[in-house]
Amino acid sequence: MDLGLQDRVVAITGGASGIGAAIAEVLAGEGAVPVILDRAAPPPALMSRLVAASPRAGRIAVELADDAACAAAVAALRAGWGRPWGLVNNAGRNDGVGIEAGPAAFRTSLDANLVPAYTLVHHLADDLAAGPGAVVNVASKVAVTGQGATSAYAAAKAGLLGLTREWAAALAPRGVRVNAVVPAEVMTPMYAAWLGGFADPAARRAAIEARIPLGRRMTTPREIADAVAFLLSPRAGHTTGQWLFVDGGYVHLDRALA
Numbered sequence: 001m002d003l004g005l006q007d008r009v010v011a012i013t014g015g016a017s018g019i020g021a022a023i024a025e026v027l028a029g030e031g032a033v034p035v036i037l038d039r040a041a042p043p044p045a046l047m048s049r050l051v052a053a054s055p056r057a058g059r060i061a062v063e064l065a066d067d068a069a070c071a072a073a074v075a076a077l078r079a080g081w082g083r084p085w086g087l088v089n090n091a092g093r094n095d096g097v098g099i100e101a102g103p104a105a106f107r108t109s110l111d112a113n114l115v116p117a118y119t120l121v122h123h124l125a126d127d128l129a130a131g132p133g134a135v136v137n138v139a140s141k142v143a144v145t146g147q148g149a150t151s152a153y154a155a156a157k158a159g160l161l162g163l164t165r166e167w168a169a170a171l172a173p174r175g176v177r178v179n180a181v182v183p184a185e186v187m188t189p190m191y192a193a194w195l196g197g198f199a200d201p202a203a204r205r206a207a208i209e210a211r212i213p214l215g216r217r218m219t220t221p222r223e224i225a226d227a228v229a230f231l232l233s234p235r236a237g238h239t240t241g242q243w244l245f246v247d248g249g250y251v252h253l254d255r256a257l258a
Contacts, residue, residue: 003233006031008133009056009084010232011077011124013064013116014091016040018188019138022221023088026229028053035081037073037120038091039063056081064091064116074123085133086232087124089117089160093190094142097152109152114159121167125176132175134232137164138224139243141184141251161243168241177240179231184247185209187218213257214248 010027014020015036024034024042028050036042036059042050050057058080062073077084097109117137121128128135142150143157164180171178185191185208195201209216227246230236245251 001235003030003229003235005229005233007033008086008131009033009035009077009081010086010088011035011037011084011120012088012090013037013120015059015088016042016046018190019183019186019221019224020088020090021046022225023090023228024050024057025053026222026225027232028057030229030233032086033057033081035060035077035084037062037064037077064119065112067115067119070116070119071123074120078127083127083130084124085128085131087120087128087133087135088138088228088232089120089135090138090228091116092138092140092153092156094140094150094153096150098149099151101152106152106155110156110159113153113156117160117163121163125171125174128176129171129174132177134176134236135167135171135178136228136231137161137178137180138228139164139180139182141182141245141247143182145251164243165241172240177231177236179236179239179241180243181224181227181231182243182245182247182251183219183224184245184250185212185218186221186224188221191218211255212248212250213253217248219246219248 015024016038027034033056060073060076063069092113097105137160139160140157142154168178198204
């Protein structure tokens with residue numbers, strides 16, 4: 001299926017690794033022009049694959065929690081690639097800021113995990129409307145299930161789901177679609193590092209996978225990326241304000257299935 005993304009410039013936050021990198025690769029394979037916005041440098045092998053598939057693919061170094069840096073990154077995006085057509089708000093990290101951490105830590109976490117998405121949409125709204133293009137927000141099952149010991153991340157991702165609906169309403173008159181993908185347990189380098197902190201990582205992983213109804217396995221980054229690419233694409237041309245759970249049934253199916 002041709003997703004109709006040829007030559008469309010799409011900015012991806014947090015695209016240097018994990019889910020973001022998978023999104024960039026899928027988009028490049030579809031002929032889009034992925035531009036990674038991340039403070040971390042993508043591995044050379046990733047950039048080589050992106051450029052091989054999409055010669056104009058690139059990266060802008062930016063500290064997304066810095067408002068002025070975000071504005072500068074948007075200016076660099078326009079200068080280097082022209083008017084962006086799409087935006088994927090993917091950047092985020094479960095930093096474990098819980099109830100005991102205090103308001104300062106909570107605000108700092110929101111500045112890293114939620115505010116940059118608003119800042120970029122604020123700066124790019126006119127660009128997206130000119131397409132009209134699309135926005136996809138990458139949230140987390142923590143936004144709707146809770147987890148314990150992660151108040152700030154849960155608030156940030158729940159806020160991103162709320163903004164998905166709000167922006168879909170606000171931008172509908174301009175033809176811009178806004179949707180969210182909600183992962184649950186996805187095997188990324190960050191997730192693997194978290195598992196590595198347990199005395200028996202293999203046993204911990206097995207216990208988690210036993211609670212995933214479809215296939216008793218983790219979701220792959222590619223499966224999230226494929227959903228993001230579809231929602232970005234004109235093939236999803238009348239879909240907006242939706243939360244798509246790509247999680248093997250983790251959130252919605254009965255726990256008795258385990």
